[in-house]
Amino acid sequence: MPDIVVRRHSVHGMPTEEYASALRERLPDREVAVARTPASERDLVTDAAVLTGSAIDESLLERAESLRLFASTYAGYDHLPLDALADRGVALTTASGVHGPNIAEYVVGAWLSLARGFLRARRQQREGVWQAFQADDFAGSRVCVVGLGAIGEAIVDRLDGFDVETVAVRHSPEKGAATDEVYGYDEAHEAMADARYVALACPLTDETRGLVDRALLRTMHPDCVLVNVARGPVADTDALVEAFQRNHLGGAVLDVTDPEPLPGDHPLWDFENVLLTPHNAGHTPAYYERLADIVAENVRRAESTGSWDGLENQVGL
Template sequence: MTIDESLLAHAENMELFACAYAGTGHLPLDALESRGVAVTNASGVHGPNIAEHVVGAMLTFTRKFLRAGRQQSRREWRHFQAHELQGSTVTVVGLGAIGQAIVERLDGFGVETVGVRYSPEKGGPTDEVVGFDDLHDALVRTDYLVLACPLTDDTRGLLDAAAFDTLPSHAVLVNIARGKVVETDALVSALRGNHIRGAALDVTRPGTPAGGPPLWTFENVLITPHMAGHTPEYYSRLADIVAENVAHVTEASSYDDLRNQVQ
């Protein structure tokens, strides 16, 4: 959703724009700044819900729930071998609020965690933090790869054919970032060639039977329609941010030092 800059001319008294998303790339920030409008985002409100989605996706592949569902639909009682999450290495690309929430919820599963971020010197909650220059060194020892980074010029197509070649064949991809962080053709090739064990995709366009990437057809792909962050509690957390900022403005008579202030 974008905001037409011409609409701002009708909001003469607006002093605060509380964005309902973590990203603000769709906003006319320069125009808002020129009008003296403070802008806040919803950073942090996605953490608990998306982190639970990621853990659920990982357990789905670890315990082979996709296969269990197929067997149940056929009323087929046949034993199969599942695995354990414990002892796995989970690489999380992006250590913002969502990435950190994911790592926190993995703490009790006995996994090793590797964080990948632009500024590794800042550290993070993972057992190890590396920069994007060392991405392939992290991928080669990854069992579960979680993408939780923003879409930028640097991350667009980050997971290309070379990255899938580097990942172990038993690795699972979980993408809750943006679809374009992954090169779809490279992903399809990796799945077809059994170069990865599977993928959980919340932010992809899987195509239709008439055309497009055939991701619908893979039994080792879990597709959700960009709903990892959609829970009723999301709006409660968003309202808490707005209420806190309104209270601050009332008490301080200032639009500076707001929570999640972008500008």
């Protein structure tokens, strides 16, 4: 029976066999199997020490008698049965950090695209209109990054050289940051009051749900460009629509929405200064390679220490 089982759910449409191959390259002494059907999942998981995939339900967990680690292929874990994993003594790790470089590129690219008027240029090109228009400078702006996990830190890193003022909003501002200023979530208004570019890269928690509401949108500069690569509910959708209807926001690039997927008749589709992408900012052809690095290192660490604790990206259960 295999040591590591890869569930059949692909990430961003990439074949799971690529993930299994990456694991085999890093762990040649371990047997890695891909569970291609529900039946094979139920069979293979019974003796596996490691199961990896986007999710696990309690019925499958009950069959996993030897399971020591569930390695999620997602960075988020609020959809997982945390209590059941804890009760069975199964460690949980995430894909945190895998998305950092590509999502950071998405955010900076989104800011630059709206600053330089690329959306308008593309619209005029489709219409065959040759008409000069004014654009903004990204340099000299105040840029705010909300959330300083792996993604938020990667965004801040990529702002070096752009000659911008950087501020961050994080759960524990006392930890500091590689930014000019750091604020707590209760100081979001102060952090964003003069920001022209804001990125939401925080987890969805009770503290961040609805963080960008009508009150905060009124505080934000009317030329501000908002990018959301966090979760849709971090921003109040109705408040966003109202802000655009009243010209209270300069633009937005939204990789996540609430609801998701966004209904085809939703008003957010119709604003010329809003760009919507289908929750794929996290896609990178290197996804499985980066993920396999994390999982393989954790397997080696557990083998060395004899404990499935103290792992990279481990979630405290």
